[in-house]
Every structure is written in C-alpha cells, then in structure tokens.
Amino acid sequence: MDCKELEQPPLLVQYFRSPDPIVVNRALLCCHVLFYNPFKGLGFNYCSTKTYTRYKENDLSEDAFSRGLMCFYEKIRKDGFETRDATVKTMFLAYCLMQLKGLVKNEERSSNRFRAGDPDILIEKKGNVDETGYGVLNEENDQMDKKEVLFRKGFELLDEMSRNLILWRKYLKLKNEEIASRTGLDAGSVNNEVYKSMEKLKKIINGLRNKD
Amino acid sequence: MELTPQQYERIQQYLDRLMDKEDEKLFLDEVNSNVAMKEHLEFEKQLEESLLFMELEKGFPDLGITDADMNTDFAGADAIKKRIDEAGKNWKQQQNMNPLKPVIGTGQGVKVIAMNQDKRKFWYMAAAACGVIAVVGITVWLSSGPRNVDPVDVDDDSLHK
Numbered sequence: 607m608d609c610k611e612l613e614q615p616p617l618l619v620q621y622f623r624s625p626d627p628i629v630v631n632r633a634l635l636c637c638h639v640l641f642y643n644p645f646k647g648l649g650f651n652y653c654s655t656k657t658y659t660r661y662k663e664n665d666l667s668e669d670a671f672s673r674g675l676m677c678f679y680e681k682i683r684k685d686g687f688e689t690r691d692a693t694v695k696t697m698f699l700a701y702c703l704m705q706l707k708g709l710v711k712n713e714e715r716s717s718n719r720f721r722a723g724d725p726d727i728l729i730e731k732k733g734n735v736d737e738t739g740y741g742v743l744n745e746e747n748d749q750m751d752k753k754e755v756l757f758r759k760g761f762e763l764l765d766e767m768s769r770n771l772i773l774w775r776k777y778l779k780l781k782n783e784e785i786a787s788r789t790g791l792d793a794g795s796v797n798n799e800v801y802k803s804m805e806k807l808k809k810i811i812n813g814l815r816n817k818d
Numbered sequence: 819m820e821l822t823p824q825q826y827e828r829i830q831q832y833l834d835r836l837m838d839k840e841d842e843k844l845f846l847d848e849v850n851s852n853v854a855m856k857e858h859l860e861f862e863k864q865l866e867e868s869l870l871f872m873e874l875e876k877g878f879p880d881l882g883i884t885d886a887d888m889n890t891d892f893a894g895a896d897a898i899k900k901r902i903d904e905a906g907k908n909w910k911q912q913q914n915m916n917p918l919k920p921v922i923g924t925g926q927g928v929k930v931i932a933m934n935q936d937k938r939k940f941w942y943m944a945a946a947a948c949g950v951i952a953v954v955g956i957t958v959w960l961s962s963g964p965r966n967v968d969p970v971d972v973d974d975d976s977l978h979k
Contacts, residue, residue, distance in 0.1 A: 647867075676902060
C-alpha cells in the first residue's frame with residue numbers, strides 16, 4: 607500500500623474496513639505519515655496563541671492527533687467518506703482540530719479554576735463584562751491572535767465571489783471544473799481568478815497592517 | 819511584483835504535494851531566489867492555516883461534523899487506540915524521532931515556538947552558569963585570606979612636632 611492512496615476516499619474506506627489487521631495497521635501508520643507533521647504545525651500554532659496552553663503544545667497536539675484519528679477511523683469505517691467536497695486531508699485535520707479545541711477548552715477551564723482559587727467556580731467570560739478581572743490575559747491572547755484576526759477581517763472585507771473562490775480552492779480544495787460549474791467561469795480561467803482574489807485579499811491585509 | 823501564471827501554478831502544485839522529490843527541490847531553489855514567489859508561498863501557507871482556524875471556530879459546517887462524531891468512547895475504542903499508539907510508535911521509529919522533542923512543522927509560527935523553547939533552554943543554562951561562577955568566585959575570594967594592607971608611612975619626627 608502506497609500511503610498516498612489514502613488520499614483517495616474510496617481506497618481510504620476500503621482500507622479502514624479491511625478485515626485484515628495488517629492492512630488496517632498499515633493504513634493507520636499512513637495517516638501518521640501523511641498528516642502528523644501538518645497537524646503538529648497547526649496544533650503548535652493554535653496552542654501557542656493561548657497563555658494556558660503555551661509549552662504544552664507537544665502533548666496536546668499528540669493527544670488531539672490520536673483522538674482525532676480514532677474518531678475519523680470510526681466514522682469512515684461506519685459511514686464511509688461522504689462526498690462533501692472536502693479532501694481527506696481537510697476532513698482529517700478538521701477531526702484533529704476539533705479534538706484539540708476540546709482539549710484546549712479543558713485547559714482553559716482548569717486554568718481559570720486554578721486562578722480563581724476555588725475548584726467549584728468555573729469562570730467564563732460573559733459578554734463584554736469581565737467579571738473575573740482577567741481581561742489583561744484575554745487582551746494578551748488577542749494580541750497573539752493578530753494574524754488570524756487580520757485574515758478574518760480581510761475575508762470580511764473581500765467581495766463574495768473572491769471569498770468563495772479562495773474558500774473553495776484553499777479550504778475545500780475543489781478542482782477547477784467544480785469551481786467552474788459553481789461560478790459559471792471557464793475552467794481554464796479559474797486559476798487566474800483565484801490568483802486575482804488572493805491578490806485582492808493580500809492588498810486588504812496589507813492595508814489593515816499599515817493601519818495598525 | 820506579480821507572479822506569472824506558471825509560477826503560480828507551480829506554487830499550487832507544491833502546496834497540493836503533486837511534485838516528486840526532484841521537482842520539489844528545483845522548486846524550492848527557485849523560490850529561494852525569487853522574492854515574489856517566496857512571499858506568495860508564505861502568504862498561501864498562512865491563508866490555509868487561517869482558513870482552518872476560522873472554520874474551526876464555526877465547527878466546520880461545510881464538513882458536516884457533529885458532536886457525536888467527536889465521541890472517543892465508542893465500542894472497541896480501546897483496541898483502536900492501542901493500534902493507533904502502536905502505529906505512532908512505529909512511525910516515530912521510522913522517522914528516527916525523539917518523542918520528547920517537538921516536531922517542527924512547516925508553519926512559520928511553529929518555528930518561532932521551537933526557537934523560543936531553545937531560547938528558554940539557553941537562558942536556563944546561562945543562569946545556571948552564572949550561579950556556578952558566582953559561587954566559585956565567592957569561595958576563592960573568601961579562601962584567599964585577609965587583604966594585604968599597605969602600611970602607611972608615618973614620619974615619627976613630624977608627630978613629635
């Protein structure tokens with residue numbers, strides 16, 4: 607089995623459902639080969655933006671990867687790979703990131719409990735009212751999330767067509783033909799249109815950076 | 819500076835991992851000598867990451883993942899966890915990785931974190947070294963005995979005057 611085969615949904619389902627444990631073990635190993643490093647990069651970046659998960663990036667990412675793979679395996683084995691446009695990689699990373707988000711949330715809760723000094727008090731920030739007095743901490747986190755904030759703002763300011771083109775290409779990884787059928791564009795010009803959209807986004811983000 | 823359609827195409831091929839190793843090496847050489855390509859590649863990497871994080875906040879609505887899909891407490895979960903751990907160990911052995919060290923990924927932020935951890939280690943070591951030097955210095959200073967004080971010349975005659 608070539609690990610790259612796992613990126614093809616029908617083969618992924620076939621290997622995960624195989625009654626031969628050697629095939630399943632090989633498929634699980636291939637998930638590590640294909641996705642471990644890309645996810646670890648994301649996990650590090652995600653955890654390092656939060657004060658309470660800094661320096662725990664490695665453990666949390668590994669745990670999230672393992673949990674994500676468990677759930678992904680079970681889902682594929684049971685329901686197959688629903689063709690929801692996304693690639694195997696995007697789907698897999700989404701499972702791991704969802705697990706990571708849960709783990710990070712737990713860390714946040716225990717961190718808040720620890721700071722509150724009362725294990726029974728679970729503190730959540732409610733609206734704009736910072737009842738806990740930990741506003742400074744949140745501001746610090748916000749500062750570190752600046753890159754994500756810039757991209758988010760940039761996306762909001764982008765016209766709908768450009769936003770969709772970028773999302774379909776970069777997130778759902780749709781092929782030119784699929785994007786063409788959704789937009790009415792000529793398949794040959796899709797690449798160019800996506801590139802133009804990215805240039806627009808780049809300009810907006812640079813503008814926002816200069817404003818700051 | 820704008821990219822040519824061919825340059826843009828090659829960046830997409832690289833990001834979608836459609837290049838073989840030889841092509842990839844040629845591409846990376848080209849990127850290193852072309853500022854516009856380098857900047858755009860970095861931008862696309864950041865964009866991909868940001869998109870995933872943005873969708874994560876929304877719970878990946880387009881992917882149809884439900885809370886139930888995140889349950890790790892299903893029948894046979896322990897067995898599959900064991901197999902995943904085993905696969906992870908095998909892979910790390912293959913990669914000749916040290917599991918105690920974080921893997922430095924491709925994201926720019928990851929490198930920064932790894933560097934920060936190295937820096938932290940460096941400062942710990944520097945602080946320890948300073949401590950050792952201070953202790954040795956004080957010990958040597960104390961064991962060198964009383965200071966030699968230069969005798970003051972006193973002119974006895976002038977005292978009598």
